[in-house]
Amino acid sequence: MPDVPPSVHPDAPPTSPAGRRGVSVPDLLVALGVTGLGVALLIGTLQIPFGINAVVGPRVFPLIVSVGMTVLGALLTVNALRGERAEPAAEEDTDPNAPVNLGAAGIILGGFLLGAVLLPTLGFVLGTALMYFTVALAFGERRWGLMLLVSLALALVTYEVFTRGLGLTLPPGVLRGII
């Protein structure tokens, strides 16, 4: 692993003045999470009943996967404790030096979950328009009228294309009879 300057990790704890890199808490938590997932899978595996008349039962493969996951998690934990930290991916539209804005991701996730839960009641058009609106909002768009218009228009066009053109069934919801 190449040494990464701490400036790349705005959310990592600052290094001590002596220059020794401390343990990165987020990395350690991820490693422990993988280990925990492995253990949980192992517990789940032991609850699978043995197959009848099978040379290799339904338990063998899950056992391999869960033990493997636990071992990988343990190795990741050891590495994290030795000060290894992950380098966040660089994507086409990201800036590695930009301050991390978890709020924007939270808005998208919140809008998506709200839209998903309300989708059967509100209908497909209003549900996805809500999602569209929150993503645009999270990406920094502030022309409210335009956002509202584009969200509704795009959701409506998508609905019409997929239901009429491709024969999918999507819930009309409160707009039943209108669209």
Next chain:
Amino acid sequence: MEALTALFAGFETALTPLNLLWALVGVTLGTLVGVLPGIGPALTVALLLPVTAKLPPVSAFIMFAGIYYGGMFGGSTTSILLNTPGESSSIITALEGNKMARRGRAAAALATAAIGSFVAGTIGTMLLTFAAPAIAEIAVQIPPSAKFALILLAFVTVSATFGASPLRGLTSLFLGLAVGLIGTDLQSGQARFTLGRPELLDGIEFVTVVIGLFAIGETLYVASRLRKGSPSVIKLAGNARMNREDWRRSWKPWLRGTGLGFPFGAIPAGGAEIPTFLSYSLERRLTKHPEEFGKGAIEGVAGPEAANNAAAAGVLVPLLTLGLPTSATAAILLAAFQQYGLQPGPLLFVTNADLVWGLIASLYIGNVMLLALNLPLAPVWARLLLIPRPFLYAGILVFSTVGVYSLNNSVFDLLLLALFGVIGYGMRRFDFPVTPAIIGVILGPTAESQFRTALQQSNGDFGIFARQPLTAFILIIVALALILPPVLRARAARRAR
């Protein structure tokens, strides 16, 4: 010669007006998603799978093949004009091509990338035409234990051998394998890891996993670290074209790049990155203009772009003949075959000859279409890079929702989609590659079934994996692929100290 006869029959299938239309739709969509950030060919095919369920398989696969090749063409446009590679195999194009564009040679860079991709794609497809039936004939005799060993080889090469961190690649693979376990075990009928939820008895649709990890994860991640200000897209005046000097300097790198790319794609050893890097260093060594390298040498775009596309053709060899995907897009194509009740592998050439050969013929046609689409229309594609990001990512999220919701009309699937989106975010933030997880989800159940079939045939004797010569041989390679890279790395590190 049998291959030629079959290929002509394939052209008869692919040249019907309707299938030509689907090929055109595919290459256009492919170029589009190649150009646009945040969305790639793997995601596009996954998104279209539920929607195309009513198409005849041949037409659907002709469109998917167009998307697959088109993504490679479009990716170079983004790399050259925006200097941001969409995937690791475009890194070199971004390096050298963007420097060319900054020196005012964008048209030549785009042209050598497009024509090189065409040359490599066409030669690669020819090699596929003749190699695939020959390999399929041999592959019919492979026993289940060796099939299991081959899948292990694909797992290890995709996740451990070539990534930056084998440990992180393997963790991603195991995450995929674990997701693949959820649902009813087909051989014994036992429910596994369903947490008592009836929605999970059928397992998790791989489409949900793919769209969650790619589209939702990407949207969340980009939102959290968005680049402020508009991207600096280099202006392109007129068509993509080359002068006589450019042609003279490009044709040899195209051929050499093709020669490097195809075999790397064809052996189940994953990915188009290695041949593009090899091609770049080869061209730098052979060039008469070494002073231009790093500042925008046309050879440095021509070679790697050709290698990239030849590898894409090569990847189809193990996919069609053995059912082994070595890239994310190939894995999704495999899943698409399974959705139509088809199992790629040696028998596909016998049982569905018209489908396979129609698909291969459409690759030739798609390449010609892509050349015609990319040279004169380069300025149009370049304009796509200016789409405002809020609306682009909002659109990606909404189409993802349609794709997943239309599978079962179930809100539960959308909640799963959000869960995999959060996991996808975490994988980008903590440097876990996504492709191994996709391969794990799609190939994991096949691996388990071959493993159990092999053991049933040997009455539970694990010795079958050591005694069957082909199996043992492949397993030794698997072990070497796992052990050698870390050992070599450790030795190099010790020497450097």
